[in-house]
Amino acid sequence: MKDITQVAPPSEAILQPNTKAFARDPHSVYAQLRALETPYLLADFDGYVFSRFDDVRALALCPDMVRGAQAFMSEEDLASEQRTKGWHDMPAHERFVQTNLLESDGADHRRLRATVFKAFTRQYVERHREMVQAYADQMVEAALEKGEIDFVADIALHMPGHIIGTILGVPAQDCPQLRIWSDDVVQFFGLERTEDDKKRAERATSEFHLYLIELIKARRRTPKNDLLSILIAAQDAGDLSETELIATAMLILMAGHGSTIDVMGSGCHALLRHPDQMRSLRDNAELMPNAVQEMFRFDTPLPFFHRYAAHDCKVAGYHIPQGTKVGLLYAAANRDPSVYKSPDTFEIARAPNHHLAFGMGAHLCLGNNLSRLDMEILFNTLLVRTKAIALRSDEVHYKTGISVRGPIALPVTLTPV
Template structure:
């Protein structure tokens, strides 16, 4: 088929259960493949990694020269030096770099939340891994970190869904209504979080919002706009990818019972299992960048301002980088995947996501050995960029002693 239609075919909902054959087609078509809308797809590992580290590749959507954006993007979509400044300020409350800090201190609390959610798991019934477990776990964790009252946690699902839907990569620019819904959700969520933070000004409560508004050094304080954008980003990024990571993990282990059995016998393998999941079924499949100058990718010149879609999940399956890339192998050596991206925009929530995924899958191990998928493939979310099941029904077969 025409390689110039790959983006349209990849983002077609019919491809959501298994986009990997299309990624193989992308890699065989060349490192840089032009699409009918003028954008380029990059699907090979080494080219993706190089572009993620190239300062000429902008993450800022305003690099397209569009005038419709009325607010500054969150730091995830900014370039240095502004990206570095805001990311540094946002990460200050997590503790000094390369130290245990706040995230490692959350391990015990993550385990407790996980155990609470396991109360829904009973023999002889069907559970939805997404709604009953993979969604509420990271949402509860990030809300506690930020200082969101537990009774307000349900308010964030509609906001999150609207924001994530509007952030998808699409081959056609027909998403004005979705973009408006996403902007409205961002405004409402940001306003709520900003009000919550202001209630803590002068009355520290030990959470992230409190730390931000009570920063004693004026040079290190976020403006109100920056605080709202950062809080929204932390809440969305703090759970959306983790939901996919946990759900994809359960689905993959149930499809590979030999690895599930080994993991039950050797639970110390869990960190390596999670790393292989980040390669094999990553929560984020694509990122878009805009070149600030003409750039060359293995002989192809891409003009300044041309949208470039980096297909991270394709790079993770590149046989030029990984041996037998379509095989799930928790013992894989040198597993430097692109599951959390790379370069200056490497996912800052990666350490917390790893802790949550390890805790969740470890708690589920006693149940998964006899569990059965209620539907395979399951229904997937609409979003092609943040790919994961919307529901994952699982039948619990036998009682598990607590």
């Protein structure tokens, strides 16, 4: 078995995530990465990027592969690593964002995950169907009145935040502010982050924290039938600390935002670029769950996540020493021709379609049922209420970077039935 540390740096830079060319067409770059004989050593990331489906899946499932460096680093090494990354001197961010459910491993992760997953079941999500439908009706109605809209700014941007905010128990008028805080926090995760991003992320986390403190106080006085009240009860039962309660509420609100906005945009764009598929979906509404799965596979909205080797281990064909950082390119895995027939074809009836857009293994996405429900209801409502949807621009620009994937704007004209 090969040792990963023997993998040579690439002779040419294939993966340049911050370029416009990559934003225009990441998939041809992913194809080049999959064709390489070894994982790709990405200097900016300081780790080895895996892009084939079987390798990415094996790494996501491997119990020796963890999210947090605390599994193998001393306190001092962690602090110095944090300084190198520029993740220091941001107390609110360190307390509530750098240490949460997603960033934990082992026993803490299992405890937090069990608490949240017990509350956020498929049945719990399903109970919010009517609320999601009512909001989709309202958004589509307003869009139809305008006729010419930017699908991203006028619809996608509002829906996921409103839905997850309502489920958690945030009053409707506060949901738009949560999106702004979430954006400011998430922006800082990109490989391309700046000092300004750092300041914005810290300010947003701190304001978000103060907001949640007040909301939690109100729910303690008067519990409601919302997720926050369930999480407060879990804290009272000793399953969560106060910090974990706030960090978990923040994570749920943040994770529920940007990615769903992006996949709504890219999913709509995919339908517009494939009129035969749009027609087929109009004629066969029962294909909607498959179509939504295909949207997640075709343009995976969170393309890239990391892991560290907590111990020396053997996985994905390599001996990987403790402390090594690897990248899981879910978006590239989802177009791997060894798993998907004609992977670059958008095919709403594709079945089976077991993609990795929500990850796999210990950190499998908590919100996958909810974001699928949002998508199914939105696209169903749109198709039922329109005779035609037409793209008003030849060129649609996508966000740069490897951490997110979605169109910046999507100008369309809606023709009502």
